[in-house]
Amino acid sequence: MKPPLNRNMGSTWWLSRGAYFLIMLRELSAVFIAAYLVFFLICLYKVGQGPEAYGAYLRFLWSPGMILFHLVALAFALLHMVTWFNATPKAVRVWRGEERVPPALMIGPNYAVWAVITAFIIWVVLK
Amino acid sequence: MGTPTTQRTIKLEVFRYRPEEEDEPTFQTYEVPYREDWVVLDALNHIKDTVDGTLSYRWSCRMGVCGSCGMMVNGYPKLTCAAFLRDYYPNAIRVEPLVNFPVERDLVINMDDFMRKLKAVKPWIIRKKEQPLAEGEYRQTPAELAQYKQFSMCINCMLCYSACPVVGREEGFIGPAVLALGQRYNLDSRDQGRAQRQETIFGHEGIWECTFVGECSTVCPKDVDPAGAIQMAKVQGAMEYMKTLLPWGQRS
Amino acid sequence: MAEYETLEADILVVGGGGAGLRAAIACAEIDPSLSVAVISKVYPMRSHTVAAEGGTAAVIKSNDSLEDHAYDTVSGSDWLADQDAVWAFVKEAPEELIQMEHWGCPWSREPDGSVAVRPFGGMKTERTWFAADKTGFHMLHALFQTSLKYDNVTRYDEWFVTKLLVEDGRCQGVAALELRTGKLRAILGKAVILCTGGAGRIFPFTTNGSIKTGDGMALAYRAGVALKDMEFVQYHPTGLPGTGILITEAARGEGGIMVNKHGDRYLQHYDLGKPLDVHDPNHPQLRQMELGPRDRLSQAFVKEMEKGNTIEGPYGDFIYLDVRHLGEKKINKKIPFVRELAKNYAGIDPVHETIPVRPVVHYMMGGVHTDIETATSLPGLFAIGECACVSINGANRLGSNSLTELLVFGARGGKNAAEFASENAISDKRALEAQARDEGERIVRTFILKQGGTERISTIRDQMTKAMEAGAGIYRTESSLKETWDTLMRLRERFEKIALDDRSNVYNTDLTTALELDFMLDVAASVAFSALERKESRGSHQRTDYPDRDDAKYLNHTLVYRTEAGPRVEYQDVVITKWPPAERTYGKK
CATH class of the missing domain: 1.10.1060.10 (Alpha-helical ferredoxin)
Known part of the structure; x- marks a missing residue:
């Protein structure tokens, strides 16, 4: 008897559905965030080397390519953040008796804390 | 509840695979009456009963609780007893066996x-x-x-x-x-x-x-x-x- | 189908629904050295137990008693149930449901953690255990998942049994078609338990899934075993028009009401008591109005239709089931599946709208004739569940007794079959294999290789179901039944000229559909014939030409046997132990 027919996923499976595409973007985001951290570490290193090295590096960061890179990295970071914030009520279920605490109530504080920290950083930077 | 009507029709492109006769699957197109309150499973039953008895698939309760009739409907996994033709009409509907499973025959997967x-x-x-x-x-x-x-x-x-x-x-x-x-x-x-x-x-x-x-x-x-x-x-x-x-x- | 292979187990369980799994577990637990084979034409979790909704009855609360459960069951049966069987049933029921609890069934609970119960039709006390309104689903999955832990249980999923193998006067196996390969094989066993469910599919409008084709009934009937009380077919009063999808009795147990097109709670005109306001703390009243028994409610619908009080729809007349006053919260908590089904399949939300419903064929009270120990007249053959008739259901089953029946008699039957299997051996393997070989050849000859056939399966099936509805429905007469009988006989002849589209082996569902129709034609004929012979009205069997119950002549069970010359009927007295026949009253306390 013939074995049953196997239908393997093609290499373009992740293009077949929005949700799959999104997950691939999320996986890809790691590359950009890692690259951002490398640039950031270099930045710290340059600070240690003195004002001249630091200034040169800042000028490099203000180049159009690097600005574009940072915008893309920011977009990926936001995608990552939204995904994980929204996953909170799935991963952590809080109960009030028989009722589950509504997901919105679980997600909300994430955004609130994020907003507060972001505001603090902006305040520090602009001060 | 819509009035039954038999004038309108809808096309179903159904995945066929008969291991005793063929090595590769094909799609076969059937034209079935379109009814507002029919689900994809009703259309498959219509085909089996009146057009082509060789089409094989699993089904039983047709009320979404036995879990038999899952298939890919236009690329999405669905219970065919809960997938209404009206959500696809007038476009053709492509019906395939659930993906990520080996296929025994037609719409029947190996579980x-x-x-x-x-x-x-x-x-x-x-x-x-x-x-x-x-x-x-x-x-x-x-x-x-x-x-x-x-x-x-x-x-x-x-x-x-x-x-x-x-x-x-x-x-x-x-x-x-x-x-x-x-x-x-x-x-x-x-x-x-x-x-x-x-x-x-x-x-x-x-x-x-x-x-x-x-x-x-x-x-x-x-x-x-x-x-x-x-x-x-x-x-x-x-x-x-x-x-x-x-x-x-x-x-x- | 050239190859034959013989498989063996000590006990064969045919059917993997609630009854079959309960019986298999019973066998497996009694003696771990026994091998048990569960042979089912579908994977067990697809079995139709899955569709049972409202609940399962057993005495658990202090305000209840075994006597009350037994009396409700006996009066509900219109005194046709055997009272010794009913007593065994109510007595063993609580322990069986507690056993289900220990096996993980997610019963709905009281705040203190004890199991909750709800009212059900024909019961004078709340005694229906439930898991929201998916009780059968949860029971089936709990049983199936629990069955996985027994290493001595082997499953044959998607094997279709076509014949019982009988040798030396004992049932010693089955011939079964493996759907995946199309091979027919002998599976030998020292005891065989039939648990194949009902036969609702002999009717056109039914709550039953496509798999409920009376296979086990026909298998036993063909092996010479009697079918008992086949004329008693239960119509559930609340099915969705068109699809026949069941709207559970729990909707009424929780307080839902039935109204006709004038908004009248019409059940009050049919000896079912007087309605209370839906907000009255005593609503719903037990054993009254909407909580009357199913036969009486379905009959009231027909009378209302005759009076022109029902609403006309594209799929026949209907009336309304109204649960709006329960409110969204209670509906979501107690009957969420009702809401899901009504939304998906009727396009209405019961929180805001009334649900259109009409009576729908739901359950076969009759079945393979067994004694109180689930044994049939054929040694080695047992039957349990809807395919069997012990009988605890008589002329009308009470809602929520059938799931309990699966468990109580599943456990009993498993135990008895295990005992039988330990005391008997396969007598003649060769002869049994030869029978299976003949059966394989019969199937090839009559279906696969047959030439010159002209009849389509679906044509014959449609005409059969229409004939059953027309002549053997809620109300019957001599002439309607005769006409149905004649049609069935003509269809049997035409079935000989059947032509399959599909002549292949692998998953040939054209073949299984034909085999099922073959079985259904036998079962339908037994229903029509038994109904023709019972010249009285009792429970779900209503003869307009004999409108009264006739205890002098018919306080007995119909036993119908299959013979070459046609069915032969015998009668067996009902066992009365405690409650002599009396008037069946609802609505008067």
Whole structure:
């Protein structure tokens, strides 16, 4: 008897559905965030080397390519953040008796804390 | 409830594979009467009864609880007893067997692997000591019941396996429905068998294979939320691992 | 189908629904050295137990008693149930449901953690255990998942049994078609338990899934075993028009009401008591109005239709089931599946709208004739569940007794079959294999290789179901039944000229559909014939030409046997132990 027919996923499976595409973007985001951290570490290193090295590096960061890179990295970071914030009520279920605490109530504080920290950083930077 | 009408028709492109006659699957197009209140399964039954008796597929309850009639409808895993023609009309509907499963014939998939995984998670109440029946039921408050109830609603339709790309790429992955079932028993206040399910759920073919695509929960017709069950288990697993790293923690 | 292979187990369980799984577990637990084979034409979790909704009855609360449960069952049966069987049933019921609880069934609970109960039709006390309104689903999955832990249970999923193998006067196996390969094989066993469910599919409008084709009834009937009380077919009063999807009696147990097109709670005109306001704390009243028995409610619908009080729809007349006053919260908590089904399949939300419903064929009270120990007249053959008739259901089953029946008699039957299997051996393997070989050849000859056939399966099936509805429905007469009988006989002849589209082996569902129709034609004929012979009205069997119950002549069970010359009927007295026949009253306390 013939074995049953196997239908393997093609290499373009992740293009077949929005949700799959999104997950691939999320996986890809790691590359950009890692690259951002490398640039950031270099930045710290340059600070240690003195004002001249630091200034040169800042000028490099203000180049159009690097600005574009940072915008893309920011977009990926936001995608990552939204995904994980929204996953909170799935991963952590809080109960009030028989009722589950509504997901919105679980997600909300994430955004609130994020907003507060972001505001603090902006305040520090602009001060 | 729409008025039955037989003038209008709709096309179904149905996946055909007869292993005794052909090596490669084909699509066969059937034109069936369009009715407002028909589901894809009704159309398939119409084909089988009046047009082509050679078409094979599984079905029984046609009310979304037996879990037999899952198929790909225009590329999405659906219970065909709950997929209405009116949501596709006037376009043609493409019907295929569930993906990520081997095909036996036409729309009939092979579910041996699923059944093996189902058993592997030990989906039954495990007790250190059974309470005699004469002492009555185990007490379980509505709040305790609520902890696992959602994960007990799975009808084994396997749509989530078709939606999950990890299932498609990693043959050993235990998969969404079975992991949710494992959680269903782990979260049941009557159960004491968590340690026995540890390897299956938290082992290398268990929850950590999941990359949280989330489509399993999107396609689930019974709102079981297997993705939620898995993420929950991940948090629990991670917390337990952290505890073992603490100086006073114990390695199990 | 050239190859033959013989498989063996000590006990064969045919059917993997609630009854079959309960019996298999009973066998497996009694003696771990016994091998048990569960042979089912579908994977067990697809079995139709899955569709049972409202609940399962057993005495658990202090305000209840075994006597009351037994009396409700006996009066509900219109005194046709055997009272010794009913007593065994109510007595063993609580322990069986507690056992289900220990096996993980997620019963709905009281705040203190004890199991909750709800009122059901024909019951004078709340005694129906439930898991929201998916009780059958949860029971089936709990049983199936629990069955996985027994290493001595082997499953044959998607094997279609076509014949019982009988040798030396004992049932010693089955011939079964493996759907995946198309091979027909002998599976030998020292005891065989039939648990194949009902036969609702002999009617056109039914709550039953496509798999409920009376296979086990026909298998036993063909092996010379009597079918008992086949004329008693239950119509559930609340099915969705068109699809026949069941709207559970729990909707009424929780307080839902039935109204006709004038908004009248018409049940009050049919000896079912007087209605209370839906907000009255005593609503719903037990054993009254909407909580009357199913036969009486379905009959009231027909009378209302005759009076022109029903609403006309594209799928026949209907009336309304109204649960709006329960409110969204209670509906979501107690009857969420009702809401899901009504939304998906009728396009209405019961929180805001009334649900259109009409009576729908739901359950066969009759079945394979067994004694109180589930044994049939053929040694080695047992039958349990809807395919069997013990009888605890008599002329009308009470809602929520059938799931309990699966468990109580599943456990009993498993135990008895295990005992029988330990005391008997396969007598003549060769002869049994030869029978299976003949059966395989019969199937090839009459279906696969047959040339010159002209009849389509679906044509004959449609005409059969229409004939059953027309002549053997809620109300019957001599002439309507005769006409149905004649049609069935003509269809049997035409079935000989059947032509399959599909002549292949792998998953040939054209073949299984034909085999099912073959079985259904036998079962339908037994229903029509038994109904023709019972010249009285009792429970679900209403003869307008004999409108009264006739205890002098018919306080007995119909036993119908299959013979070459046609069915032969015998009668067996009903066992009365405690409650002599009396008037069946509802609505008067």
